[in-house]
Amino acid sequence: MSAMNKSSRHMIRLQVNGQESEIEVEARRLLVDVIREDLGLTGTHIGCEHGVCGNCTVILNGEAVNSCLVLAVQADGAEITTIEGLGQQGGLHPLQKAFKKQHALQCGFCTPGMLVNAYDLLKKSPNPGREDIKGAIAGNMCRCGCYDNIVEAIEGAATELSGKKKPSEAP
Ligand code: FES
Numbered sequence: 001m002s003a004m005n006k007s008s009r010h011m012i013r014l015q016v017n018g019q020e021s022e023i024e025v026e027a028r029r030l031l032v033d034v035i036r037e038d039l040g041l042t043g044t045h046i047g048c049e050h051g052v053c054g055n056c057t058v059i060l061n062g063e064a065v066n067s068c069l070v071l072a073v074q075a076d077g078a079e080i081t082t083i084e085g086l087g088q089q090g091g092l093h094p095l096q097k098a099f100k101k102q103h104a105l106q107c108g109f110c111t112p113g114m115l116v117n118a119y120d121l122l123k124k125s126p127n128p129g130r131e132d133i134k135g136a137i138a139g140n141m142c143r144c145g146c147y148d149n150i151v152e153a154i155e156g157a158a159t160e161l162s163g164k165k166k167p168s169e170a171p
């Protein structure tokens with residue numbers, strides 16, 4: 001039986017935030033490392049590298065995933081959205097504005113992962129309840145303990161994006 005060649009390299013194609021890239025990677029390379037080191041998109045953070053903290057969350061073919069648990073070769077041909085893909089040129093995404101308005105961050109380390117998961121939630125469920133929001137970010141750890149403000153911010157962005165008024169603003 002031949003030994004497995006752990007350093008074997010593969011060409012993969014990724015479409016990240018709408019841009020096509022072709023990259024040669026080692027079979028053992030993590031998607032999060034390729035995103036950060038090869039593509040230079042350092043907004044995706046690394047915390048635990050074990051699928052526990054949610055800092056490395058990206059959207060892979062329409063699903064929020066921990067990119068530290070995905071091998072880059074598994075993502076060959078995938079469409080990926082990272083935190084850099086949320087805001088428009090010259091303007092923040094409503095979720096980003098809401099995080100700023102609600103003081104939903106202190107150190108900001110967890111913020112990209114929180115925002116990407118919230119973005120995924122609002123794409124699938126434009127009018128989420130509080131429990132839906134808490135469920136969506138249940139896999140994201142915030143060491144600064146900003147959870148209440150984060151939930152408020154996601155609720156506020158959902159209200160803005162769906163064009164609904166808050167109960168207090170209703171006629
Ligand atoms: S770095 Fe991926 S879940 Fe913590």
Ligand code: FES
Nearest residue numbers: 106110142143144
């Ligand atoms: S704002 Fe510091 S970890 Fe969440």
